[in-house]
Amino acid sequence: MCLKNKINMNKIPKYRALPVFEGAVFALLLFVPLIADKFVISSLTVFLLLSMLAISFELCWGYTGILTFGQGFFFGIGGYVVAILMNKAQVINFYVLSAGAIGIGILLGLFFGAFLFLGKRVPTIIFIAIGTMTLSYLGERFFTGWAWVGAANGQTLWEVVEVFGVEFIPGVKAFYVVMFFLTIIYLLCRFVVRSQLGLVCSGLRQSEERLKFLGYQIQVPKLIIFTFAAAIASFAGGVFSLHEGFVGPTSLGFTFSAYAALYCLFGGSGTLIGAIIGTIAIEMARLYLSDINMIKHYWQIVLGAILIVVILFRPHGIVGLFVGTRERIGYFGFRGTRKLKVKADKYV
Amino acid sequence: MEKEAKSKYANSVKEGIKGISRRRFLCNSVLAAAGWVATTAGGWVLRPEWANAATGPIKIGALLPISGSSASMGIGCWQMMQVWAKKVNDNGGVLGRPVELYIEDYGSEIPKAVQAARRLAQQRGVHMITGTFWSSTRIAVKKQITVRDKLPFFYPAEYEGGECTRNLFCTSNVPNHVANPLVSHLLKTGSKRFALLGSDYTFPRNFNKAYRKILEEKNIDIVFEEYYPMDQTSFASLIAKINNEKIDCVLSNVVGGWLSFYKSLFESGYYENGGRVGCHFMDESMYTFVPSKYIPGLISCMESYLHLDRPYNKMVKKAYYDMFPDTKAEPGYAPGSTWRGLQFYEQAIIKTNGDLRTEAITEALPGIKLKDSIGGPAEMVGNHCKFNIYVARNVGKTYEILDQYDMVDPRECV
Numbered sequence: 001m002c003l004k005n006k007i008n009m010n011k012i013p014k015y016r017a018l019p020v021f022e023g024a025v026f027a028l029l030l031f032v033p034l035i036a037d038k039f040v041i042s043s044l045t046v047f048l049l050l051s052m053l054a055i056s057f058e059l060c061w062g063y064t065g066i067l068t069f070g071q072g073f074f075f076g077i078g079g080y081v082v083a084i085l086m087n088k089a090q091v092i093n094f095y096v097l098s099a100g101a102i103g104i105g106i107l108l109g110l111f112f113g114a115f116l117f118l119g120k121r122v123p124t125i126i127f128i129a130i131g132t133m134t135l136s137y138l139g140e141r142f143f144t145g146w147a148w149v150g151a152a153n154g155q156t157l158w159e160v161v162e163v164f165g166v167e168f169i170p171g172v173k174a175f176y177v178v179m180f181f182l183t184i185i186y187l188l189c190r191f192v193v194r195s196q197l198g199l200v201c202s203g204l205r206q207s208e209e210r211l212k213f214l215g216y217q218i219q220v221p222k223l224i225i226f227t228f229a230a231a232i233a234s235f236a237g238g239v240f241s242l243h244e245g246f247v248g249p250t251s252l253g254f255t256f257s258a259y260a261a262l263y264c265l266f267g268g269s270g271t272l273i274g275a276i277i278g279t280i281a282i283e284m285a286r287l288y289l290s291d292i293n294m295i296k297h298y299w300q301i302v303l304g305a306i307l308i309v310v311i312l313f314r315p316h317g318i319v320g321l322f323v324g325t326r327e328r329i330g331y332f333g334f335r336g337t338r339k340l341k342v343k344a345d346k347y348v
Numbered sequence: 349m350e351k352e353a354k355s356k357y358a359n360s361v362k363e364g365i366k367g368i369s370r371r372r373f374l375c376n377s378v379l380a381a382a383g384w385v386a387t388t389a390g391g392w393v394l395r396p397e398w399a400n401a402a403t404g405p406i407k408i409g410a411l412l413p414i415s416g417s418s419a420s421m422g423i424g425c426w427q428m429m430q431v432w433a434k435k436v437n438d439n440g441g442v443l444g445r446p447v448e449l450y451i452e453d454y455g456s457e458i459p460k461a462v463q464a465a466r467r468l469a470q471q472r473g474v475h476m477i478t479g480t481f482w483s484s485t486r487i488a489v490k491k492q493i494t495v496r497d498k499l500p501f502f503y504p505a506e507y508e509g510g511e512c513t514r515n516l517f518c519t520s521n522v523p524n525h526v527a528n529p530l531v532s533h534l535l536k537t538g539s540k541r542f543a544l545l546g547s548d549y550t551f552p553r554n555f556n557k558a559y560r561k562i563l564e565e566k567n568i569d570i571v572f573e574e575y576y577p578m579d580q581t582s583f584a585s586l587i588a589k590i591n592n593e594k595i596d597c598v599l600s601n602v603v604g605g606w607l608s609f610y611k612s613l614f615e616s617g618y619y620e621n622g623g624r625v626g627c628h629f630m631d632e633s634m635y636t637f638v639p640s641k642y643i644p645g646l647i648s649c650m651e652s653y654l655h656l657d658r659p660y661n662k663m664v665k666k667a668y669y670d671m672f673p674d675t676k677a678e679p680g681y682a683p684g685s686t687w688r689g690l691q692f693y694e695q696a697i698i699k700t701n702g703d704l705r706t707e708a709i710t711e712a713l714p715g716i717k718l719k720d721s722i723g724g725p726a727e728m729v730g731n732h733c734k735f736n737i738y739v740a741r742n743v744g745k746t747y748e749i750l751d752q753y754d755m756v757d758p759r760e761c762v
Contacts, residue, residue: 039470043463141577145548152549152578153484154458156491169496170466244462245491248484251459287463290415290453300415300455 017323022273026186029179033172042170045243047283048178052185052236053256054263054275056229061261062269063193064225065205067125069257070112070132073139074105074230076252078237080143083155083247094161094168098238105234109227117219117226122208133254140253154248157241168242178239182276185232189272192228201225265311268319277318282307394430396437396446405448406441406697406704408433408690409474409499411465411489416456418481420636421682425479425504426451427675428683431667432690442694443702450474458488465489469497475704478502478689481682483551490516500709502689504682506629506650508554512761515710517731519692520685521651523558524759525737526628530649531562531599533739533751534626539597543590544573552601555628559599571595578604587616590623600627610642619644632746633680646742651735652684652723653747660720684722688735691718692728725755732758 029048033041053075060066078101085091085100116123116131123131144152166173192198200221203211211218241247250256259282267278285306289299314320396405410429412422433447441447450472452464461480468474469492477493478501480486486503493501494515501516509522534542544559546552556573563570571593574586583605590598590613598618602609613625626647630638632654654665664687668679677683692713697704699712718726724736737756740747 037471039467042466042470046463144578147550147553150487153487156487158491158495244459244488245496246462246488248458248488250457250484255457286455286460287467290455298415299453 016327018271018273018327021319021322025273025276026183033175038171041172041175043283043287044280045170045175045178046240047280048175048182048276049236049240049243050259050283051263051276051279052182053233053260054267054279055185055189055272056233056236057257057260058264058269058272058275059189059193059225059229059232062264062271062274063198063205064201064222065125065208066222066226067129068132068226068229069129069254069261070135071229071233071260072254072256072258073132073136073252074108074233075237075240075256075260076139076143076247076249077104077108078102078234079241079247079251080149081234082238082241083157084149086157086159087155092159092161094163094242097161097242098235101234101238102231105231106227108234109230110223113223113226113230117223122219133257136252136254136257140249143249143252150248152249154246154251156246158245161242170243174243178243181235181239185235186272186276189232192225193272197221197224262307264317266307266317268317268323270316271319271323274317274319281318394433394449394451396433396441396448403445403702405446407448407450407472407474407476408693409465409468409472409477409479410449410451411454411461411468411477411479412451413456413481414451414453418456420677421481421633421680422453422456422479423675424633424677424679424683425686427672427677428668428679428686429478429690431664431671432687434671435667436694442697445702454485458482458485461485461489462492465492466497469493469499474499476500476502476693476709478504478686478693481505483507486511486516498706500693500706500713502686502693504685504689506681506685508551509758509760510554512731514731515706517689517692517713517728518758518760519689519733520681521628521737522732522758522760523555525651525735525756526649527555527558527562529737529739529751529753529756530626530628530647531559533649534597534599534624534647535566535568539624539626540569541594541596542568542570542599543593543595543597544570544599544601545586546575546601547578547603547605548575549578552603555601556599576602576604581605581608583609583612587612587618591616591618591621596623598623598625600625607638607642610638614642614644629681630742630747631680631740633678633682635745636676636678640742640745643742647739647750648742648747649737649739650681651733651737652681653738653740653749654678654680655746656723656738656749658724660724661722664722688718688721688723688726688733691721692716692726692733727755729758730761732760734758 032044036044053071057068057071060068081100081104082097085097091097112135116128143149149155161168163177166177168174168177193201200211200216204218204221208218237251263278263282264275265278266282267276268274285303289295289303292299295302316325410426412426413419414422414426429449433449436442437446450468452468454461454464465477468477477499480489480503482505486507490501490513493499494513499515503516503518504520506520507518507522509524511518542563544556546556552575560570560573624645624647625643628649630643630646630648631650652661665679695716695718696709696712699716700708713728714730716728726733726735734755734757737753738749739751740749
């Protein structure tokens with residue numbers, strides 16, 4: 001028994017880089033307010049909210065193989081629900097507003113997920129990508145023409161809400177509130193992707209045919225993850241609109257959905273922490289590239305070129321520079337209790 | 349199967365070695381970033397050539413799209429701000445204090461504008477912010493600027509009206525400024541059958557609402573009123589309808605796909621059959637988007653035109669082209685409104701005797717009169733401006749002034 005364990009331990013690295021990496025990123029984020037000014041803290045708060053959107057994409061694409069371009073739709077819908085509740089129903093209770101955002105995310109996630117996944121034929125990646133892209137596009141068009149919700153101009157959210165007894169206005173307190181929510185969401189997602197459901201999802205990502213052959217109803221886990229991700233995106237959108245003080249139709253358009261994909265690819269698809277790192281890295285670059293006089297009119301092109309270079313030469317993103325392929329793909333169960341046979345080539 | 353997998357893995361490793369390794373990539377990236385920062389980094393700030401050590405400069409923030417789809421308009425405004433700052437600083441500043449300009453480019457993306465506004469206020473420490481073009485951007489940033497950061501905010505673009513937010517000042521036209529002069533001119537010059545068109549959002553709808561009200565009061569036939577998505581590029585059925593219904597005046601608020609619309613209308617022979625187009629927001633700076641040849645005789649209505657034959661306009665135009673001789677961004681109505689806003693701010697500082705607090709500036713602004721500005725004298729009434737309105741016709745590469753209305757009241761937020 002001891003010998004067996006010893007052999008297994010040799011198969012697995014003595015310590016894993018990913019948890020250390022995750023811990024370091026969160027610890028670093030916790031200490032940022034001590035050294036940063038108000039603007040950096042507020043910006044970072046926005047980045048953390050956007051990283052929730054990126055995590056929702058990562059759950060779908062990086063872990064389940066659902067290529068969705070509809071996360072922006074759920075993000076924007078969450079914002080609109082909060083704005084409508086606040087401006088039309090005079091609700092200023094954060095928990096009610098959040099429940100509204102999460103609720104609409106679950107409802108619409110289930111509805112559109114059922115439409116996309118539960119048809120007679122198993123949907124292809126292209127079908128889902130085009131379907132969700134259309135969802136974002138239609139959402140933006142619909143809200144652009146809907147005068148009751150502000151049409152193309154969107155809405156300003158004038159009221160200030162309280163979260164855990166503190167006013168939710170951009171600053172240190174708001175940063176820690178968002179940090180708290182991000183940590184909860186992160187841990188929840190980590191639990192899900194390392195659970196048996198996560199294992200099935202990873203299987204789906206790698207080979208749907210094999211999973212089907214093993215007797216799984218493959219559309220059910222997809223629907224669960226899609227709905228879960230929609231709820232996260234919707235919650236993030238709701239809090240984003242409260243933090244920024246406005247919501248507009250561009251929030252639920254294709255642009256946000258595309259950004260979510262970009263964040264994950266840049267950070268390192270296949271890891272949750274990659275979504276956060278990618279978001280912060282890209283948004284920081286956007287923030288500071290526009291300061292450089294030499295490229296003041298072209299900084300968006302420069303940013304695009306940087307992203308293309310990184311994604312071409314390092315397809316595993318930033319996290320891939322520090323964490324090996326085997327570890328990024330994930331371990332299931334407890335370390336050292338079973339022999340893992342992970343073939344790296346499948347995950348490249 | 350396993351052999352195949354191993355060989356695939358081996359190949360990928362070899363490719364990695366041949367291409368670029370992880371360590372090498374990291375090293376190269378760090379070196380490149382360090383080199384870039386060391387050689388090119390610089391803030392977007394235009395400092396004066398002299399300083400007032402006692403009180404420091406008056407910091408003005410520009411929240412403009414310098415890149416992206418609205419860049420051409422943003423660049424014009426930013427350049428106009430620089431011309432104004434140079435003029436003021438050359439004349440000794442405002443109450444002896446120099447003016448310092450800061451700009452944040454939001455890349456024509458609305459959600460980024462809030463962050464840019466926050467940066468101007470919190471990191472650059474500006475005393476006032478001017479900018480944004482579309483109402484959607486103004487609505488997105490106004491809470492951040494006027495409530496959270498508590499700064500005066502000057503909005504230089506024409507818009508649909510109804511903006512009464514405290515600390516927010518609109519320095520261009522609204523429907524109450526232009527609707528009556530434009531429609532009156534069209535009626536007195538013989539138009540009888542109108543079509544009201546627009547892109548489908550608040551700005552065109554509100555302007556058309558104002559046109560409709562005036563036309564209905566005068567029992568004029570509005571044959572149809574229609575709206576189109578911003579991304580529509582084909583207007584074939586609309587053009588056919590205009591011609592079939594024998595419309596003799598199109599009141600256009602088409603913004604999305606407007607080149608396609610005006611080109612199709614021109615090519616359909618509408619103008620040859622005596623048709624006319626009225627569009628309140630066209631001036632010389634819009635030739636970038638719609639060439640003059642597609643809008644022959646278009647009747648426009650604004651508070652100023654680039655080639656307006658007035659000494660003040662000529663002075664500003666000369667200073668602009670002296671400073672930016674090769675620019676492609678013409679100083680159209682929005683740069684002109686930016687200039688007007690800066691003049692109002694300067695006068696407010698003088699009125700408060702140098703008190704830059706937002707409360708003081710906001711209290712001081714209403715009632716301030718500018719003896720002369722771009723387009724003529726102006727007065728701040730509430731948080732909007734009273735100024736001259738001109739009705740003009742597109743002729744070749746310029747606009748010929750047809751009518752002038754003096755000091756038109758915005759009748760907003762009364």
